[in-house]
Amino acid sequence: MxxxxxxxxxxxxxxxxxxxxxxxxGAATAGELYDELARRHGFTLPVTHVRVAINGEFAAxxxxxxxxxxxxxxxxxxxx
Amino acid sequence: MxxxxxxxxxxxxxxxxxxxxxxxxGAATAGELYDELARRHGFTLPVTHVRVAINGEFAAxxxxxxxxxxxxxxxxxxxx
Amino acid sequence: MTxxxxxxxLDPAALAGQLLDxxxxxxxxxxxxxxxxxxxxxxxxxxxxxxxxxxxxxxARIVAEAAARFPILGAACVHRVGxxxxxxxxxxxxxxxxxxxxxxxxxxxxxxxTKARVPIWKKEHYAxxxxxxxxxxxxxxxxxxxxxxxxxx
Amino acid sequence: MTxxxxxxxLDPAALAGQLLDxxxxxxxxxxxxxxxxxxxxxxxxxxxxxxxxxxxxxxARIVAEAAARFPILGAACVHRVGxxxxxxxxxxxxxxxxxxxxxxxxxxxxxxxTKARVPIWKKEHYAxxxxxxxxxxxxxxxxxxxxxxxxxx
Numbered sequence: 001m002x003x004x005x006x007x008x009x010x011x012x013x014x015x016x017x018x019x020x021x022x023x024x025x026g027a028a029t030a031g032e033l034y035d036e037l038a039r040r041h042g043f044t045l046p047v048t049h050v051r052v053a054i055n056g057e058f059a060a061x062x063x064x065x066x067x068x069x070x071x072x073x074x075x076x077x078x079x080x
Numbered sequence: 081m082x083x084x085x086x087x088x089x090x091x092x093x094x095x096x097x098x099x100x101x102x103x104x105x106g107a108a109t110a111g112e113l114y115d116e117l118a119r120r121h122g123f124t125l126p127v128t129h130v131r132v133a134i135n136g137e138f139a140a141x142x143x144x145x146x147x148x149x150x151x152x153x154x155x156x157x158x159x160x
Numbered sequence: 161m162t163x164x165x166x167x168x169x170l171d172p173a174a175l176a177g178q179l180l181d182x183x184x185x186x187x188x189x190x191x192x193x194x195x196x197x198x199x200x201x202x203x204x205x206x207x208x209x210x211x212x213x214x215x216x217x218x219x220a221r222i223v224a225e226a227a228a229r230f231p232i233l234g235a236a237c238v239h240r241v242g243x244x245x246x247x248x249x250x251x252x253x254x255x256x257x258x259x260x261x262x263x264x265x266x267x268x269x270x271x272x273x274t275k276a277r278v279p280i281w282k283k284e285h286y287a288x289x290x291x292x293x294x295x296x297x298x299x300x301x302x303x304x305x306x307x308x309x310x311x312x313x
Numbered sequence: 314m315t316x317x318x319x320x321x322x323l324d325p326a327a328l329a330g331q332l333l334d335x336x337x338x339x340x341x342x343x344x345x346x347x348x349x350x351x352x353x354x355x356x357x358x359x360x361x362x363x364x365x366x367x368x369x370x371x372x373a374r375i376v377a378e379a380a381a382r383f384p385i386l387g388a389a390c391v392h393r394v395g396x397x398x399x400x401x402x403x404x405x406x407x408x409x410x411x412x413x414x415x416x417x418x419x420x421x422x423x424x425x426x427t428k429a430r431v432p433i434w435k436k437e438h439y440a441x442x443x444x445x446x447x448x449x450x451x452x453x454x455x456x457x458x459x460x461x462x463x464x465x466x
Contacts, residue, residue: 007211009209009210009211009279009281010209010281010283010293010296011281011293011296013209044296044298045296045298046298049296049298053211053214053279056213056214056217057214057217058214058218072211072214072279074211074279075281075293075295075296076295076296077275077276077277077278077279077280077281077295078275078280078281078282078293078294078295079208079210079239079251079274079275079278079280079281079282080192080239080250080251080271080274080275080280
């Protein structure tokens, strides 16, 4: 089990109902964690539409989670 | 013979030594008039580098001159 | 060469002033403003949200890439966050160069890449009371809020 | 949709303000300024001269052509005449549109056509005391003033 911090933005923040949380998970990778949370909270964005940042940088979905990681799931961007 | 008004700009104004003049010429076309004045005043721009405007609009070099016409010889432009 | 997220209103004259350079014959600026419609719907206001730390990192990379690709002298981009009313300035890009081609191309590249890559999100508030996060419509229940309505008839 | 010759200094903020339009999501601006060098020579100042009546007529055609070719909402161009010091604004173009591509393309077209077609002339005053009308060098005696000096050695 690893304990990570999550920050939520935009649609994911609204669907989660909060901006950040700390949680302990059995998910081995960032992708597994998104799947777990999507099921639990009813996230509507498929993982193919979302990117992940770990510790302030874009990362691959198969990155192994480590205790202390900060994760952000990034919905499709729409600046400008 | 026709009597026309000429306005000079930029290099041609400097080479002519004045901004405008009225003159009576035997030249039949705008092109013939440019040749006549180029010889007389030592204009360095060949006619191929110059355009002509007659009565406030770009015109062809073979336009027949009529008394009362206002002519401007247009050196290569360089705005911006 | 800077990229910044700003919760404060943007002042284009002040931003442009910071790029003045006597070597620069050309300056090109882009402003993205809140317009009163999108895909046929009347818009009342926008809300922008950013993951600021990563947005500024990715934005700085975009500006640096433009500087490497085009012969420019200076470039900056600032993106507003928070609630914006109609007509307000959402994003500003300014580029200086000796000759104009480079400034036009770099300015265009910076705004294109910013829209494609920087973690900033936009929620539109419509005149009919609905609202929706742009580009986040899906087949799920959230889709209703952002779907384009059928043609009027 | 306007084109104007101005003997007075240009105020870009005031000019941009005249194009504000709530339908416009995009605004692109070009500024041409007096830079401190040209083709390797140090420049001290510029002098612009225009055949104003025809310049405004041809400029208005250029702006109208851009409006016909690209889906823009507004466009304006103002060109300064007289003596300008280093860094001063010589020409300003502003374009608004719903989406950015049209504003970028129309702004570029307007400045390109203005430089190619509008009867405005530029005399450069160099740091070494020489001066010359740009694009007017010929094989005749006037050429000396505008010729590029040989590489320093």
